[in-house]
Amino acid sequence: xxxxxxxAIFGALVVVAGIVLVPILATVxxxxxxxxxxxxxxxxxxxxxxxxxxxxxLASVRYWxxxxxxxxxxxxxxxxxxxxxxxxxxxxxHLKFFGDKFLLNYLMLGLxxxxxxxxLPLFIKIRDLGLLxxxxxxxxxxxxxxxxxxxxxxxxxxxxxxxxxLDAAMMDGCGYFRYFLFITLxxxxxxxxxxxxISFVASxxxxxxxxVVLDSESRYPWTLGLMAFQGQYNTxxxxxxxxxxxxxxxxxxxxxxxxxxxxxxxxxxALKG
Amino acid sequence: xxxxxxxxxxxxxxxxxxxxxxxxxxxPPALLLFxxxxxxxxxxxxxxxxxxxxxYGRPDRFIGLKNYGYVFGNAVFARALVNNxxxxxxxxxxxxxxxxxxxxxxxxxxxxxxxxxxxxFLPYVLADVGAGLIWRYMFDGDYGLPATIAGDLGTPSxxxxxxxxxxxxxxLVVIVWKYFGFYMMLYVAxxxxxxxxxxEAAEMDGAGPFQRFRHITLPLLGPMIRLSIFFSVVGSxxxxxxxxxxxxxxxxxxxxxxxxxxxxxxxxxxxxxxxxAVGVVLFIICVTFAFGYRRAFMRND
Numbered sequence: 001x002x003x004x005x006x007x008a009i010f011g012a013l014v015v016v017a018g019i020v021l022v023p024i025l026a027t028v029x030x031x032x033x034x035x036x037x038x039x040x041x042x043x044x045x046x047x048x049x050x051x052x053x054x055x056x057x058l059a060s061v062r063y064w065x066x067x068x069x070x071x072x073x074x075x076x077x078x079x080x081x082x083x084x085x086x087x088x089x090x091x092x093x094h095l096k097f098f099g100d101k102f103l104l105n106y107l108m109l110g111l112x113x114x115x116x117x118x119x120l121p122l123f124i125k126i127r128d129l130g131l132l133x134x135x136x137x138x139x140x141x142x143x144x145x146x147x148x149x150x151x152x153x154x155x156x157x158x159x160x161x162x163x164x165x166l167d168a169a170m171m172d173g174c175g176y177f178r179y180f181l182f183i184t185l186x187x188x189x190x191x192x193x194x195x196x197x198i199s200f201v202a203s204x205x206x207x208x209x210x211x212v213v214l215d216s217e218s219r220y221p222w223t224l225g226l227m228a229f230q231g232q233y234n235t236x237x238x239x240x241x242x243x244x245x246x247x248x249x250x251x252x253x254x255x256x257x258x259x260x261x262x263x264x265x266x267x268x269x270a271l272k273g
Numbered sequence: 274x275x276x277x278x279x280x281x282x283x284x285x286x287x288x289x290x291x292x293x294x295x296x297x298x299x300x301p302p303a304l305l306l307f308x309x310x311x312x313x314x315x316x317x318x319x320x321x322x323x324x325x326x327x328x329y330g331r332p333d334r335f336i337g338l339k340n341y342g343y344v345f346g347n348a349v350f351a352r353a354l355v356n357n358x359x360x361x362x363x364x365x366x367x368x369x370x371x372x373x374x375x376x377x378x379x380x381x382x383x384x385x386x387x388x389x390x391x392x393x394f395l396p397y398v399l400a401d402v403g404a405g406l407i408w409r410y411m412f413d414g415d416y417g418l419p420a421t422i423a424g425d426l427g428t429p430s431x432x433x434x435x436x437x438x439x440x441x442x443x444x445l446v447v448i449v450w451k452y453f454g455f456y457m458m459l460y461v462a463x464x465x466x467x468x469x470x471x472x473e474a475a476e477m478d479g480a481g482p483f484q485r486f487r488h489i490t491l492p493l494l495g496p497m498i499r500l501s502i503f504f505s506v507v508g509s510x511x512x513x514x515x516x517x518x519x520x521x522x523x524x525x526x527x528x529x530x531x532x533x534x535x536x537x538x539x540x541x542x543x544x545x546x547x548x549x550a551v552g553v554v555l556f557i558i559c560v561t562f563a564f565g566y567r568r569a570f571m572r573n574d
Contacts, residue, residue, distance in 0.1 A: 009378050013385075016375060017392045020450065023411045024395070030410065042421045084306065087299035095292050103304065110311050114511045114559050116532045117552040118314035120545050121321060124328055125314055144310035147303055176295045205400035207514045208532070212540060223402045227518060230406055237416055240406070248403040255398045263394065266455070267462050 031242030053242040066225030074203040080143045081199040085150035093158035110148025137213040146199040157191040197265030222247045322550040340550035353529040360509040372453045376460035393454035405518030408447045441528045463497030
């Protein structure tokens with residue numbers, strides 16, 4: 001590649017990066033501007049840094065509660081998804097029993113269903129089970145929807161473990177349960193974290209399901225909390241911008257800290273699905 | 274080769290009491306959860322779609338295919354279908370080529386390649402709701418880009434998201450902004466899998482950069498491109514989260530997608546039969562596309 005082309009490519013990348021970053025930075029800095037300045041200064045740094053918007057939100061119960069709710073829902077979803085999918089994948093990876101192919105294919109139907117198509121009957125199901133407006137009403141369907149992909153990824157990984165390992169363990173009288181707990185799971189760290197990342201991100205960013213299931217604002221995850229906040233303060237953009245910044249911050253921090261893992265997890269989920 | 278591997282890894286063990294215990298204890302929880310929250314609701318959507326039902330009591334007012342007639346006779350749904358089509362078109366014609374171009378640039382030895390990749394992936398990390406509100410601000414007629422530009426030109430500002438002509442175009446911009454980074458990452462992963470010696474050999478033989486791209490990179494990236502098209506279309510068909518914070522389907526119901534139509538016209542009004550029919554239509558479109566596409570283009574991948 002000659003120098004001129006390299007400079008042109010670099011320049012084009014800078015332009016695209018600018019387009020990507022400008023709205024995010026305008027939002028972050030917008031939270032520091034007062035309403036009068038917002039009207040005339042969209043893209044610049046704040047002329048007068050107003051900290052009260054951010055401080056008020058950081059000092060509010062509301063902000064921490066929506067983050068706490070999201071975290072609780074996401075952690076429950078991840079824990080249950082990992083537990084159920086690893087058990088299921090283990091059985092399908094190592095055992096041949098009557099109907100195994102049928103049951104696996106049945107579960108794999110989950111890869112085909114767009115989650116939104118059955119949202120109305122799902123709502124009625126959740127209502128009839130008495131789970132409306134509860135964390136479990138969000139967690140259990142989320143787990144159910146993430147199972148197919150998780151089982152697919154884990155079953156493939158479990159099958160890759162050397163067969164000699166299982167033979168040797170069985171020879172020594174180690175049953176399947178102990179083999180699962182002490183050999184399979186410890187050896188499957190990377191793929192388990194991939195599954196954890198996929199289901200965590202899906203749950204953390206979830207909107208439609210909690211929107212349909214949850215009524216009380218005290219149980220809102222951050223996605224619903226943000227929309228409710230915007231609806232309430234829609235004339236005070238500086239507050240809304242600060243609230244947006246603070247609610248997307250955890251996802252950005254998680255991404256910056258565990259970048260490699262998250263990118264690998266999300267693309268692996270896409271590729272192997 | 275795959276059969277050899279299969280034979281090697283397929284267990285040839287007989288089922289013992291121990292392995293039956295595994296089956297009986299390990300499988301039911303997942304299967305039960307899947308049945309209750311995924312399989313049954315899907316089947317019930319098909320069943321409810323033949324009834325006029327408000328969700329209380331049992332569905333007993335059977336009306337045959339009338340709900341489907343209402344769905345296809347609904348002007349807002351027709352517009353939603355068009356909108357989903359526009360999302361697919363923009364995804365395939367703008368988003369994916371952009372993602373590929375950027376991936377080719379940052380997969381090479383350009384300065385700051387890792388930083389660029391991180392920046393481009395950033396919008397994908399934000400939830401749709403966050404990204405949607407950020408852009409609601411950027412498009413705002415009093416505070417956002419239109420206000421700034423109009424202020425510089427001394428003309429009256431434009432309220433894009435309240436305009437029947439421009440609102441959905443604005444939604445499309447946000448979709449490209451939010452998702453191209455994800456596809457870039459897929460392509461980068463694909464590019465990293467290409468054997469560099471092939472490109473070097475071609476260069477030795479005098480192939481220019483475009484020839485190398487056309488005859489080596491592009492064919493080898495084929496499976497990844499076919500996959501990205503698949504994801505892009507299926508994702509476009511299910512679009513919802515980003516519409517709500519931007520327009521909520523307005524103005525005058527011109528920016529709905531099939532799922533937002535399902536939400537605003539089915540769920541919030543508890544028209545269970547009608548909403549289920551919308552769900553079934555969406556399901557049939559998705560599954561038909563998925564099977565057709567896989568059959569036609571992804572048989573060997």
